[in-house]
Amino acid sequence: MGLNNQDASNNPSLQLILGLALTLTKQDTPPSSNNVVTKPYSSSNNNNYETEPSLTLGLSTKSYYEEPLEFSTQTNSPHHSVVSASFSSGRVKRERDVSSELEMETTEIERVSSRISDEDEDGATAARKKLRLTKDQSAMLEESFKQHSTLNPKQKQALARELNLTPRQVEVWFQNRRARTKLKQTEVDCEFLKKCCETLTDENRRLQKEVQELKALKLAQPLYMPMPAATLSMCPSCERLGGGGGGGGVNGGSSNKNNFSMAPKPHFYNPFTNSSAAC
DNA sequence: CAAAGTGAGTCAGTTACATCA
DNA sequence: ACTGATGTAACTGACTCACTT
Numbered sequence A: 001m002g003l004n005n006q007d008a009s010n011n012p013s014l015q016l017i018l019g020l021a022l023t024l025t026k027q028d029t030p031p032s033s034n035n036v037v038t039k040p041y042s043s044s045n046n047n048n049y050e051t052e053p054s055l056t057l058g059l060s061t062k063s064y065y066e067e068p069l070e071f072s073t074q075t076n077s078p079h080h081s082v083v084s085a086s087f088s089s090g091r092v093k094r095e096r097d098v099s100s101e102l103e104m105e106t107t108e109i110e111r112v113s114s115r116i117s118d119e120d121e122d123g124a125t126a127a128r129k130k131l132r133l134t135k136d137q138s139a140m141l142e143e144s145f146k147q148h149s150t151l152n153p154k155q156k157q158a159l160a161r162e163l164n165l166t167p168r169q170v171e172v173w174f175q176n177r178r179a180r181t182k183l184k185q186t187e188v189d190c191e192f193l194k195k196c197c198e199t200l201t202d203e204n205r206r207l208q209k210e211v212q213e214l215k216a217l218k219l220a221q222p223l224y225m226p227m228p229a230a231t232l233s234m235c236p237s238c239e240r241l242g243g244g245g246g247g248g249g250v251n252g253g254s255s256n257k258n259n260f261s262m263a264p265k266p267h268f269y270n271p272f273t274n275s276s277a278a279c
Numbered sequence B: 001c002a003a004a005g006t007g008a009g010t011c012a013g014t015t016a017c018a019t020c021a
Numbered sequence C: 001a002c003t004g005a006t007g008t009a010a011c012t013g014a015c016t017c018a019c020t021t
Helices: A098-103 A105-122 A135-147 A153-163 A167-220
Strands: A016-026 A049-059 A083-086 A092-095
Touching: A135 A153, A135 A167, A153 A167
Parallel strands: none
Antiparallel strands: A016 A049, A083 A092
């Protein structure tokens, strides 16, 4: 999964690539006893797993979205057992829950008739009508969603019966609800990444400035000179001074012919693991 | 046992309608 | 009354997995 942070990518001065991934953590909730065991769409969607966003931030010259997009023409899934009802607009509505239709014949007929009657009143020109769920229905669905974000067929049917909706409507509601949850989380993650980006930008600016100062100092004092205390910066995490024994220079890659040198190995700030912005 | 076909569940993306400012 | 923005129910096509042939 990737998140293309548009705000960040719109900033031409930033070559930072923001990545958002989901890590799976096992949940302790036991599988529901009445489950007709259904395999979820993918591991990341497994009910027993909770996805936790993990964030990465780095430099890249490549396009962010590296995941290969396959535009497959393969269609190994003809569309199911489709019982369709044609509505006034000519658009076709699907009702996949064939088995449930038998069981729920009476309630189904009631509900469908209530919907169709609306459309009949509007006449044949009416486009697809959209049912607005009542507050009670929404509240119950919401309550159910809190317990489990996916439903097995039995739960779906029970809920549908309880709410006087079709299983398909319940299914759609859960689909959309999951999508909204995901979207919301993505927005939260995006905000977080923006803040990280700002922090890194500030940090980068500060370091650039420090480099400039050190360069200026180097020019002014080409021979060994004790480093003025004001220009020393100490890394709070490793407690090493910015000046030290041999190693590569940071900016410009100049070799150290004098005694000025930077830290022996690059030390990157990771905003996700290190609360200090100085290291 | 392997491969192909099928059914079912889910998702991302989209469309269309209802509502509100 | 009209209009654009927003929220969301519903649709579509694609994908994965389990099961069957």
